[in-house]
Amino acid sequence: xxPLSTIVRLMLLCASLxxxxxxxxxxxxxxxxxxxxxxxxSASTDHDEASPSIALxxxxxxxxxxIVFLRTPVGLLTLSSTSTLKDMRASQSVLFWIHGSSMVxxxxxxxxxxxxxxxLAGPVVKGSGDTKELIRWTPDGDTSFHxxxxxxxxxxxxxxxxxxxxxDDAGTIIGMxxxxxxxxxxxxxxxxxxxxVLLSGTVSKLKSNFIFFKTPVGVINVxxxxxxxxxxxGQTMTLHVHHHSVVxxxxxxxxxxxxRRFITGPLEFxxxxxxxxxxxxxxxxxxxxxxxxxxxxxxxxxxxxxxVELNGExxxxxxxxxx
Numbered sequence: 197x198x199p200l201s202t203i204v205r206l207m208l209l210c211a212s213l214x215x216x217x218x219x220x221x222x223x224x225x226x227x228x229x230x231x232x233x234x235x236x237x238s239a240s241t242d243h244d245e246a247s248p249s250i251a252l253x254x255x256x257x258x259x260x261x262x263i264v265f266l267r268t269p270v271g272l273l274t275l276s277s278t279s280t281l282k283d284m285r286a287s288q289s290v291l292f293w294i295h296g297s298s299m300v301x302x303x304x305x306x307x308x309x310x311x312x313x314x315x316l317a318g319p320v321v322k323g324s325g326d327t328k329e330l331i332r333w334t335p336d337g338d339t340s341f342h343x344x345x346x347x348x349x350x351x352x353x354x355x356x357x358x359x360x361x362x363x364d365d366a367g368t369i370i371g372m373x374x375x376x377x378x379x380x381x382x383x384x385x386x387x388x389x390x391x392x393v394l395l396s397g398t399v400s401k402l403k404s405n406f407i408f409f410k411t412p413v414g415v416i417n418v419x420x421x422x423x424x425x426x427x428x429x430g431q432t433m434t435l436h437v438h439h440h441s442v443v444x445x446x447x448x449x450x451x452x453x454x455x456r457r458f459i460t461g462p463l464e465f466x467x468x469x470x471x472x473x474x475x476x477x478x479x480x481x482x483x484x485x486x487x488x489x490x491x492x493x494x495x496x497x498x499x500x501x502x503x504v505e506l507n508g509e510x511x512x513x514x515x516x517x518x519x
Contacts, residue, residue, distance in 0.1 A: 248413050250294035250379070251392040259284035266290050269385035270393060270437055271419075274378040275301065280313070280362070280371070288312060292377070294413055298333040299360075301375065315375055316341075317360040320353045330361065330369065344368040382419040384460055384501050384518070385440045393437035398449075399427050409433060423460030423503035423518065441476040457506040460518060462499045473515075475504060489515030 254266030254273050264284040266273040273292060275281060287307065293300040298318040304311055316332040323329030328347055329340040341363050343350045349372060353359060362371035385391040397411035407418040407427050418435065420427065422442050427433065430449040436442070441461040445454040459475045465486075466472035470493070472483040484504050486493055492515040496502060501518035 246296045247394050247396060248294055248296070248411060249392065249394045250292065250413075251390070252292045253390065254290045254292060256284055256286045256288060256290070259286075264290070266292075268292075269383075269389035269391040271380040271382035273380075276376045276378075277374050279373045280315075280375070293335065295333060295335075299375075299377075300334065301377075311365055313362060314364070315360060315362050315373065317375060318358070320350075320355050320357045320359055322355060330359075332361075332363075340367070342368045344370055346372055378414075380417045380419075381422065381435070381437070382417075384422050384442050385437065387440050387462060387499070389440050391437050391439065393435060396432070396434045399429050399431045399433055402427065402429060407433070409435065421518075423458045423501075423516070425458060425503075425505060425516065426456070436478050438476055438478075443477060453508055455508045456513075457510070458503055459506070460501055460503040463493070463496055463502045464498060473502070473504065484512050486515070488512050492517055 252268040252270065252273060254268040256264060257267045257272075258265040259281075261282045262278060262280075263274065263276040264281055266275065273290075275290070284303070287305060288303050289306050291300070291302040291304065299316070301313075301315040302311065303313040316334075318332060321331040323331060323340055327340070328343045328351075330343065330350060331338050331340055333339075341361070346361070346369050350359070350361075350369070360373050360375050361369045362373060364370050381393065395409070395411045395413065395416065397409050397416075399407055400410040400415065401408035405420045407420055407424065409416045409418045418424070422444075424433075424444045424446075427446060432447040432449070432451065434443075434445040434447075434454075436444075441459070443460075444458045446456045446458075447454045459477060461475050464474045466474045466483045471486055473486055473489075473493070474481055474483050476482075484506075489504070489512070493502065496517070503516040503518055505513040505516060507513050
């Protein structure tokens with residue numbers, strides 16, 4: 197799928213989410229709309245309940261009508277559309293959510309956090325009776341949005357049909373659009389980041405330092421230099437980004453348990469004599485002995501990123517300098 201153009205690739209990827217072509221939504225799962233007073237994106241949702249799930253905040257790097265390139269804590273996020281994204285500015289920030297089969301994109305002014313655009317994508321779920329409402333997942337839970345002036349088009353859709361809408365602060369649908377995204381995971385988030393990513397899929401291709409990661413939201417380009425060693429085509433991979441930590445599990449094709457886990461995070465010794473190192477894991481904070489990593493850890497300052505490699509039993513295999 198990689199040689200295809202970005203838009204075509206995104207459309208193909210989206211099909212894996214729902215088995216349908218998303219109207220104006222090609223590459224990701226659909227998500228939810230954030231509250232009017234916007235908290236940090238990773239703080240507003242219990243992401244452990246949904247896979248896939250993503251929560252990122254991006255700043256505008258480059259933009260032209262219909263396409264915007266955003267810098268996020270994990271790498272480059274690209275949004276594109278033929279019907280909107282015509283007025284993106286460097287003074288705006290973008291909040292991006294994926295939650296199961298739903299997506300939310302919020303564009304806000306950085307100066308006062310006021311809403312500029314809010315897009316919600318996902319399968320159609322209509323309100324009960326003749327309420328003329330569309331139900332969308334949001335970080336605050338399922339929310340109803342009135343059809344507004346788009347009643348004829350929305351009424352013609354069936355439950356489960358994919359649709360992307362724009363809504364206002366009053367809870368009314370004010371537009372129907374196409375919207376695509378492409379995400380590259382190329383770095384470990386810096387300290388203080390609120391990034392969240394939880395994706396599972398297969399390694400579909402390897403090229404130089406890049407892993408082409410086929411997931412329910414599409415093929416994500418992952419730089420192996422974030423701490424992933426010796427991935428092989430056909431392996432299952434689960435990638436979990438939490439604030440400034442990255443955990444990658446590799447499982448053989450048709451396997452049931454990981455054979456390798458790579459945990460990357462800031463170096464934090466657990467004892468004054470440096471006999472243990474603390475890392476974040478999806479099960480909570482964990483301390484690993486350093487007896488097999490003395491040479492790799494020698495001279496490394498606390499706070500610098502480091503990777504610990506574990507085998508299938510959770511035993512330390514080695515420590516690696518972060519490249």
